[in-house]
Structures are given as structure tokens and as C-alpha cells.
Amino acid sequence: MFDAASSPGQNRRSLPPAQSPRDAVPDARTPQARPGKQRDAFFDNAKYLAIVLVAVGHAWEPLKGDSRVLQGAYMVVYAFHMPAFIIISGFFSRSFDMRPDRLKRLLTGVALPYIVFETAYPLFKRYVDHSPDQEISLLDPWYLTWFLCALFIWRLTTPIWKAIRLPLPVAFAIAMLATVSPSIGDDLDLQRVLQFLPYFVLGLCMKPEHFQLVRRRSVRIAAVPVFAAALAFGWWAVPRMNAAWFYHRDSAQELGMPWWYGPLMVLAMFGCSLLLTACFFALVPRRKTWFTALGAGTLYGYLLHGFVVKFADYQGWLDHGWLHRPVGEVLVSVLAGGAVTLLCTRPVQRVFRCVVEPRMDWAFRAEPVSATREGGARERGRDKVPV
Template sequence: MFHAAHGYERAPAPEVKGPETTPTNRAATALAPAPSGLKSASSTAPEAAGRDSYFDNAKYLAIVLVAVAHAWEPVMDGSRAARALYMVIYTFHMPAFIIVSGYFSRSYQGKPHQLRRLLTGIALPYVVFEVAYSLFVRYANDDPSHPISLLDPFYLTWFLAALFIWRLTTPLWRMVRWPMSIALAIGALAALTPDIGADLNLARVLQFLPFFVLGLCLKPEHFQLLRRRQVRLLTVPVIAGALLFAYWVAPRASLSWFYRSGSVQERGWPWYSGLVVVIALFGCALVLSAAFLALVPGRRAWFTALGAGTICGYLLHGFVIKAGDYWGVFESQAWLGGPLGLVVVTLCAGGMVTLLCSPPVRRVLRFVTEPEMKWAFRQDSAELGPRR
């Protein structure tokens, strides 16, 4: 799913200061952070506040896919084609989001100002929305016994908890010699460990970890390579092949593989064959993520500015989807499972998340997604030095 969400650098160059000190960039960092000083090769339009249109476009398009996939869940059971398309989207939409998040977390070194932003831009929204979703379930779903627990992320808040953990470990991944090999081993072991526990959705956090570490290892030229014309042309047969394969396997495949929230043993598979599926799914996610990022336009478009508000779209669209589920909207309208209904659901979900990413919504939620909270933190010596 961020996505869902501040200041990063060209590794291993010195830390980029622009977005680090710009309050308006904070919300985007929790869900694929806003870039600074990383202009794409084909981008010619002027960028506002040092932002790169390519990555803002990628964030917006990814969050639209997240919302559409969530909206399909209650109505797609009667459509094999919708289930196949859902599987393809779920294979790459969160991995792509996480790769971009890792890419823009490369400058994180655990400095005081970075820790403050980690707390205000990720930890605080997690606490607020975890409580808000829990209260929403209690009253909207008439479930007064639903617990409020910060250790058990509800629905989509898991991504904020995951990003908090991943970013804290960033200095370690930048220090070790074989980060991808280690991250893949950890992800595989997490998929083979039935008793890993549900706290902070740790099984999912560890299984998605390799995508974040991959983002840490990437450089600007890797994204420029993806956007070459030859690579873009290759995405057509890749996506077509993925759709055909998904359509063939859709009636037999368990969707739990794509959520990565449990072990292979819990799905009834032996560890050795389940490990093959885990590795294959990682490879498919990597290829489809590359195809998605290759197709993202690099120039400024009408939706580019919305990429700065993806944290709002990510955190708010869940209320709308869950409300439709709790209030029986999807069950009472059986026609939504048909071809026309799925088109309507897709358009409504895309329009909804577009509005939720808009600047007015972002301004309203700034107090929780991009708070300064200077009153809560001491000023470190590096900040006081220039003033003295």
C-alpha cells in the first residue's frame, strides 16, 4: 500500500538540506519522501521548492493504485479479470512505493533534526491515525470492544510503523558490506517463521524490508536508466505477460501471499516450496516495480503537485473504503461486481484519493502530518552555533 511520507541526498554525497528544513516536505516523506536536488534527465519544467516531478508523479500514481486496489477488494470476487488485475497491482504497488521511500532515506544518519522529523512526520501520524481508526471501527462498525493498541496496526497504518523501523535502521544498512543479501535473508526467514508475532505487524515489516534496502542502494542513474525509451518499450510485453499469467492463476492463488503478513506454514505450504514462492514473488515484484517506474512520466503534469500530499490520501482513503464496507454499500449494490460497476468503483476511488491529496486537505491536516512541535524538542548545538 505508503505511503504511506523528509529531506534526502545523493548517496554518498553530503546531506541535502533543502527538504530537511522545509515544513511542507514533511508529510510526503512518510509515504515516498519528496526529493531534493535530484533532477531527472528529461525534466525541463521548473520545479517548485526543489522537487522532482518524476518522483511526485510516481507517488501520486502509486497512491491511486493503492486506493483502487482497496476499493476492489469488497466487489471483485465475481470477476476473474478483476482478481487478476488486483493481483498484478498488489505485486508491485507497495514494493515500488517502498523502493522510492528507501531511495530518499539515504541521507538519514540519526542526527537530531532527522530524529525530530522521524517523530513528527511518521511516529505522530501513526499514533493519531491508529487511535482514529480504532475509534472509527468502534462506532462505525458498532464494535465497542475493538481495542486501541499502538502495537497492533490497523488496516493501512502498518506502513507508518514499518517506515519508522526501516528508517531507524538506515545507518546500519549503509554500513554493512552486503546489505541486499542480508535484507533478503531476513525477509526469507520472516516468511518461514510462523511464531514471529503480530506486534507492529513485524512479519510484514521484515518481508518488505528488502525493497527498502534496495532503495537505499539505488542511485539517480538507475532511475534514468529505467526511463530510457528501450526500457519503456520492454514494459509492454512484461506487463502483458504478467496479466495473462495472473488471469490463469487467479482462481487458484491465495491473495495472502501478496500481503506478506504471515508465514508460508500458516498458508499450508511446507517451508521449502513456500520459500520458492517467496523468492519468485520478490522477483516478480522487482520486475513489475521497474516497469511501473519506467512508465512514470518525468515532466510536470496536472497531478504532479498532488504527489506532495500522498500521506493525506493514503491515511484518509481507508476511512472511506471501510465506511462503505461497514455500512453495507458494497453488499447492497451487487452490480458493483460487474464490469460497469468495477469501472465506476475505479473512477470513484481514483477521484476520491485525488481530492484527498489536494493542497486544501493537506493544509487542514498539516497540524498532524507536518507539525513543527518546536516546543517539544531541545535545540542541539549545531542549530545554536550559527545564532551565537
């Protein structure tokens, strides 16, 4: 949340007011900044670093079975990288309502990419992995498309969470009920949608000053031993804990545990994830860095890096024995981080914008001029509110 090179009291500035969902969703499309409106470097930095962890975590999957250390690191990364994304997504969804322009943005920026990539990934597997029986189903998210499906549902329900009095306790109750309901099934990956829901609702409830709490030097210093302790605990937990808990995609019964484990694990996982996410935010630089601009292209990196990881897996590139040793694991991690970095760059965005950020004005009715002016006035007024 602050510049790691600065001392306390330097470069202190308040966070900007919450941007509309179309401008700052950490995982979704980010258009060019509007005149007079400056992007906050912290959130772009956080999005980029989180997407690198996502790609590295996916690259570790074929390797982690041979290394207890790597399995422990895998657990730690999976404990906070998606919660961090989801919390930021919720934070920047606070202004979402049913206004036509925002619904249009939701459809073109989340729903359409879901349909495109939910179709593309099974086709990719069918022809690259020679799996002719691979089916295409828009109701069963494949690989990493579950997040777009979840984001669509979470954002569509945002007005409800803003209207009720105790949104976070209600979200926890829903997540707990999901963990004891194996009958939910795989449609739309609802287990993940419901179990990750508290993180999105927490983001909706947060204010800019909450992010400033981790800007203090003491929090930044404390984050280092906390991560060290988490890695040690992850190493210890490898033979004692099922890593599937971190995916939030199964009920307690499906993981072979008594039903009452589910609600307890929701609370335990939330506490651990929130602590590590706070430490992650504390270590994210607030100043502009060489990778700050890449934060605007994280949806491209998220959706496209899966093809790279899966291609390497289908071709057996990760089966070589030397890659399962420490030097190979480090090399795979570096290559995964480099690949997702390239996929977040502007040239890649220009090539794939037609499917990731389509405008599709032809598909929507023109908005009344009065409504457009009124919405613009509200946005300008919000930008002037001090925080």
C-alpha cells in the same frame, strides 16, 4: 522515468541528488520546497500514481470475489504498488543518520501520525460499524497503518544497512527467515516489516543512474507487453495461487504450505515485483503534469482514503449487485481514484496538517547553533554534487 510525449534524446536531464528524508519520502510528509531547490517531477508523479493504485486496490477488495478478471488485476497491482513506494522511500532515506533534526522529523512525520491514525481507525470502526468491542492497540497495526510502523523501523535501522558490506543479501536472509517463523506474531506487523525489508534496502543501495536505466525508449515500449503478460498470468493464477502471498504478512506455515515455500516465494515475489516496478517507473512521465503537485500530499491520501473505503464498506454501499459487474467495477475504480486525488490536494493538507505534519517544536530541545549550521552546510554541499 521520462516524458511519454518526447522522443529519445529529448528532455534528457540527470536526476537531482538525493534529498534528505524530510523532503522526499514518497509516503511521508513533504514540506514546501526550499529556495533554490526544485522537486523532481518524476518522483512526485510516481508517488501520486502509486497512491491511486493503492486506493483502487483497497476499493476492489469487496468486489473482486465475483470477477476472475478483477482478481487477476488485483494480484498484479498488489505485486508492485507497495514495492514501488518502498523502493522510493529507501532511495530518499540514504542520507538519514542520527542527527537530531532528522530524528525529530522521524518522530513527528512517521511515529506521531502512526499513533494518531492507529487510534483513529479502531474508533472509527467502533462507532461507524457499531463494533463496541473493537480494541485500540498501538502494537497491532490496523488496516493501512502498518506502513508507518514499518517505515519507522526501516529508517531507524538505515545507519546499520549503510555500514555493513552486503546489505541486500542480509536483508534477503532476514526476509526468508521471517517466512519460516510463524512465532513472530502480529506485534508491530513484523512479518510485513521483515518481508518487505529487501525493497527498502534495495532503495538505499540505488543511485540516481539506476533510475535512468528505465528512461530508455526500449524499456518504455517493453513495459506495455510485460504488463499485458502479467495481467494474463494473474488471470491464470487466480484459482491456483493464494493472493495472501502478496500481502507479505504471513509465514509459509500460516498459509498452509511447507516451510521451504517461504524462502522460494521471497525470491520469486521479489523478482516479479521488481520487474513490474521497473515497468511502472518506465511508464511514469518525467515532465510536470496536472497531478505532479499532488505527489507532495500522498501521505494525506494514503492515511485518509481508508476512512472513505471503510465507510462505504461499513454502510453496505459496495454490496449492491450492479457494482459487482464490469460497469460497477469501473465506476468504483474511478470514484476511488478521484477520492484519493482530492485527499492529496492542498486544502485537505491544510486541514489535517496538525495531525499528519505537526511541527511540535515545543516538545524538543533547541539544537545548538553550530550543529544547525553544520547540518545546513552539509545539505547545501550535497545539493551541488552533480549526478
